[in-house]
Amino acid sequence: MSRMFKALLKKQLMEVMLSFTGGAKKNGRKSMIGYSILLLTAFLSFCFMFGMAADTIYGNLHSTGLDWLYYSLMGLMALMISVMGSAFATYSAIYKAKDNETLLSMPVPQWLILLTRMCGCYLTALIFCALVLIPALIVSCLEGSAGILTIILMLLAILLLSLISLALSCLLGWVIALIAPHVRHKSLVTTVISFALIAGYYVFYMRITEILQSFVEYADETEKAIKSYVYPFYMLGRGLTGEIVPFLIFTAISAAVFAVVYYLMSRSFIKLATASEKTAKNVYREKKAKLSSPSSALLRREMKHYISSAAYILNCSMGTIFMIILTVFAIIQSGRLKGVIEDIAEDAPGFVGIVPLIIGAATAILIAYNLMTVPSVSLEGKSLWLIRSLPVTTAEILKSKLDFHLLMTLPFSAVCAIVLFIVTGSDIKCSAAVILFITAFNVASASLGMILALKRPNLNYADEASAIKQNWSVTVIMFGGMIITGLLAVLYFIVHSFIAPWLFALAAAALFAGLSALMLKWIYSKGIEIFESL
Amino acid sequence: MLRIEHLTKTYGEKKAVDDLSLHIAPGEIYGFIGHNGAGKTTTLKSCCGIMQYDSGEITACGISVKKDPIAAKKQLAYLPDNPELYEYMTGIQFLNFIGDIYGVQPDERAEKIRSLCDSFSLTADLAQPISAYSHGMKQKLAIVSAWMHDPKLILMDEPFVGLDPIAAHTLKQMMRQLCDKGGAIFFSTHVLEVAEKLCDKVAIIKNGRLIRSGTMDEVRGDDSLEEIFLELAEPGISGGADAETEDKK
Numbered sequence: 204m205s206r207m208f209k210a211l212l213k214k215q216l217m218e219v220m221l222s223f224t225g226g227a228k229k230n231g232r233k234s235m236i237g238y239s240i241l242l243l244t245a246f247l248s249f250c251f252m253f254g255m256a257a258d259t260i261y262g263n264l265h266s267t268g269l270d271w272l273y274y275s276l277m278g279l280m281a282l283m284i285s286v287m288g289s290a291f292a293t294y295s296a297i298y299k300a301k302d303n304e305t306l307l308s309m310p311v312p313q314w315l316i317l318l319t320r321m322c323g324c325y326l327t328a329l330i331f332c333a334l335v336l337i338p339a340l341i342v343s344c345l346e347g348s349a350g351i352l353t354i355i356l357m358l359l360a361i362l363l364l365s366l367i368s369l370a371l372s373c374l375l376g377w378v379i380a381l382i383a384p385h386v387r388h389k390s391l392v393t394t395v396i397s398f399a400l401i402a403g404y405y406v407f408y409m410r411i412t413e414i415l416q417s418f419v420e421y422a423d424e425t426e427k428a429i430k431s432y433v434y435p436f437y438m439l440g441r442g443l444t445g446e447i448v449p450f451l452i453f454t455a456i457s458a459a460v461f462a463v464v465y466y467l468m469s470r471s472f473i474k475l476a477t478a479s480e481k482t483a484k485n486v487y488r489e490k491k492a493k494l495s496s497p498s499s500a501l502l503r504r505e506m507k508h509y510i511s512s513a514a515y516i517l518n519c520s521m522g523t524i525f526m527i528i529l530t531v532f533a534i535i536q537s538g539r540l541k542g543v544i545e546d547i548a549e550d551a552p553g554f555v556g557i558v559p560l561i562i563g564a565a566t567a568i569l570i571a572y573n574l575m576t577v578p579s580v581s582l583e584g585k586s587l588w589l590i591r592s593l594p595v596t597t598a599e600i601l602k603s604k605l606d607f608h609l610l611m612t613l614p615f616s617a618v619c620a621i622v623l624f625i626v627t628g629s630d631i632k633c634s635a636a637v638i639l640f641i642t643a644f645n646v647a648s649a650s651l652g653m654i655l656a657l658k659r660p661n662l663n664y665a666d667e668a669s670a671i672k673q674n675w676s677v678t679v680i681m682f683g684g685m686i687i688t689g690l691l692a693v694l695y696f697i698v699h700s701f702i703a704p705w706l707f708a709l710a711a712a713a714l715f716a717g718l719s720a721l722m723l724k725w726i727y728s729k730g731i732e733i734f735e736s737l
Numbered sequence: 738m739l740r741i742e743h744l745t746k747t748y749g750e751k752k753a754v755d756d757l758s759l760h761i762a763p764g765e766i767y768g769f770i771g772h773n774g775a776g777k778t779t780t781l782k783s784c785c786g787i788m789q790y791d792s793g794e795i796t797a798c799g800i801s802v803k804k805d806p807i808a809a810k811k812q813l814a815y816l817p818d819n820p821e822l823y824e825y826m827t828g829i830q831f832l833n834f835i836g837d838i839y840g841v842q843p844d845e846r847a848e849k850i851r852s853l854c855d856s857f858s859l860t861a862d863l864a865q866p867i868s869a870y871s872h873g874m875k876q877k878l879a880i881v882s883a884w885m886h887d888p889k890l891i892l893m894d895e896p897f898v899g900l901d902p903i904a905a906h907t908l909k910q911m912m913r914q915l916c917d918k919g920g921a922i923f924f925s926t927h928v929l930e931v932a933e934k935l936c937d938k939v940a941i942i943k944n945g946r947l948i949r950s951g952t953m954d955e956v957r958g959d960d961s962l963e964e965i966f967l968e969l970a971e972p973g974i975s976g977g978a979d980a981e982t983e984d985k986k
Contacts, residue, residue, distance in 0.1 A: 485865055486864060487829065487860060487861060487862070489847065491843055491844075492833045492836065492847065494836075494840065494841075494846075496837070497837060497838050497840075499837070507825050507826055507830065508823070511825035584821070585819075586822060586823055588782075588821070589822065589823070592786065592787050592815040593838050593839075594807045594808075594810035595807070596807060735789060736789065
């Protein structure tokens with residue numbers, strides 16, 4: 204049995220590694236080093252972000268002697284992030300893995316298949332929990348309140364909390380698997396639920412100071428509430444302040460939660476893993492089709508793939524979702540926004556002039572959150588033969604992927620920026636230059652995604668979500684957008700006394716137009732060769 | 738209709754196809770047989786422009802697959818052994834996508850879809866997502882999509898695998914009809930009885946090299962195709978024909 208477990212675990216870990224690296228390993232040592240550096244940078248950046256949040260929470264709670272509440276809250280935050288980040292991936296990895304039937308046909312007990320699949324998911328949960336709890340530990344160490352015992356217990360807590368997170372995301376995955384065969388518009392429902400979770404997190408995050416103040420103000424009630432509603436986290440908080448008994452209780456609860464969920468899942472694994480997704484049969488009625496050009500047929504193909512997959516929507520178009528939210532927010536809160544700008548302008552009169560640049564930078568960051576081109580080549584998967592056998596050029600195929608990305612990003616970013624310009628009463632000349640910058644940045648972002656897609660294709664994925672969430676390419680684009688925007692901001696503050704804001708925006712637009720031209724040249728020459736050799 | 742001249746394709750050190758030449762004339766159903774890994778799929782994929790080859794020349798309907806792949810692809814259709822289709826589309830969406838790519842006019846398209854899908858009893862399932870199709874249904878849909886634009890040449894890799902007997906019979910009829918109208922079909926198969934009954938000509942490939950080709954009578958002589966194949970593929974198994982006899986053509 205242990206030999207079987209080892210073999211299955213090895214296979215599972217190889218899949219997890221492939222989904223993270225997207226084939227970096229097979230591309231040589233240099234690639235692996237580059238990938239490792241990038242992964243570490245991404246991990247540290249997230250740690251920094253959660254560290255800032257931890258610092259705010261710690262500052263509020265430590266001074267009033269509520270250290271246990273700090274650990275409880277950070278534990279809750281870690282759990283929330285971890286469950287949110289891995290619930291749908293868990294569903295895909297456990298129930299929708301393409302090799303489920305192969306493994307089930309082998310003399311492998313189903314509980315062992317489930318256990319090894321869960322081990323793969325545990326790694327993901329562990330990473331998410333560590334992202335929040337390691338910065339939380341560092342903050343309390345730097346403030347001098349954490350001793351050796353707390354450090355050891357915190358490291359153990361990360362392992363245990365990941366177990367609860369795994370159990371909860373598996374439970375969510377299990378619920379999704381139960382519902383999925385009966386849901387007609389599955390990707391829509393999944394998208395809406397996920398979006399509600401994300402929105403809930405952001406609302407919580409935006410109101411964190413207010414919430415913390417009320418915690419401090421009503422410390423006794425808070426303690427009672429946490430004890431009643433999230434008892435394990437009360438124990439975790441107490442445990443991490445050095446009380447061994449509560450920590451042991453937390454350990455027992457974590458193990459029990461995992462055991463119960465594992466028991467529940469193992470009872471229905473075969474049934475759900477092999478469930479047919481057939482819902483009510485759609486009746487075919489013949490309709491006269493319209494003849495479309497090959498290019499619009501290819502573009503529609505990209506669109507159909509996108510709307511059919513909740514993972515694709517959620518992982519690759521967060522930028523568009525945020526742009527829509529920002530646009531609506533700017534319209535609703537226009538008076539407040541204008542007031543803020545006027546207040547700042549009273550102290551710094553030059554501020555009004557750079558408002559369009561700030562809007563441009565903010566939009567650019569959101570543009571970088573759209574990643575449609577990144578998994579587009581991998582998503583061809585095993586049906587790549589089809590498009591390659593049709594009478595369309597590779598250039599047309601790649602163009603349809605770029606066009607789809609631009610279609611989903613450019614109009615939303617332009618409308619968002621224009622609304623913000625109008626609301627803030629920005630200078631027209633500078634606003635026009637920023638729109639040019641946004642356009643060029645959009646093309647550059649889509650092109651970079653396409654290059655990464657061609658450089659790191661993963662056509663043999665076990666489940667579609669792993670191809671979508673693939674590897675470091677996502678990190679490159681997202682962090683690349685932020686880093687580039689940051690660099691542009693630094694550059695502007697160096698040269699702002701010599702160059703007008705509109706001219707700076709125009710220069711940035713020219714720079715990105717030039718970069719886009721270079722990248723497009725690569726895509727339509729070397730990129731075509733790569734695609735044709737896949 | 739299809740001319741393969743000195744086709745060579747290597748994967749690293751291994752020659753998958755080695756100096757293979759084959760001519761398929763209009764009206765011919767040409768069977769391609771060989772053991773697993775002999776180079777059948779590589780040859781078929783090279784012919785339809787999916788795979789780039791190292792040397793040689795392939796022309797479909799007189800058009801070079803290498804020099805003008807788009808024009809060549811417009812004349813042909815390819816059906817792989819395991820047709821992985823776009824699971825995010827419904828059957829009808831997929832057929833309309835193929836229709837748009839080949840520029841099949843709406844009226845002609847509707848007529849084709851109706852008649853082809855009816856012959857495979859697929860019409861009622863056209864509104865279903867392809868992800869809900871069985872392997873056989875996907876195979877049928879792929880066949881319909883291959884026939885939809887009236888190709889002159891159809892390349893098929895193990896087309897009968899996964900088809901029920903009725904669908905297999907329908908496909909055989911369609912193959913013959915296409916060739917009777919001047920088209921040509923080049924397909925690989927492991928079912929030697931099918932090759933024997935259906936094909937006008939047959940080619941046997943071993944380790945990437947063409948070892949025999951011609952009409953059924955030329956290839957098998959007085960023996961059965963199975964005996965010839967076994968002897969050529971594994972000399973010594975059958976006591977029939979001379980092993981490694983080169984193509985008489």
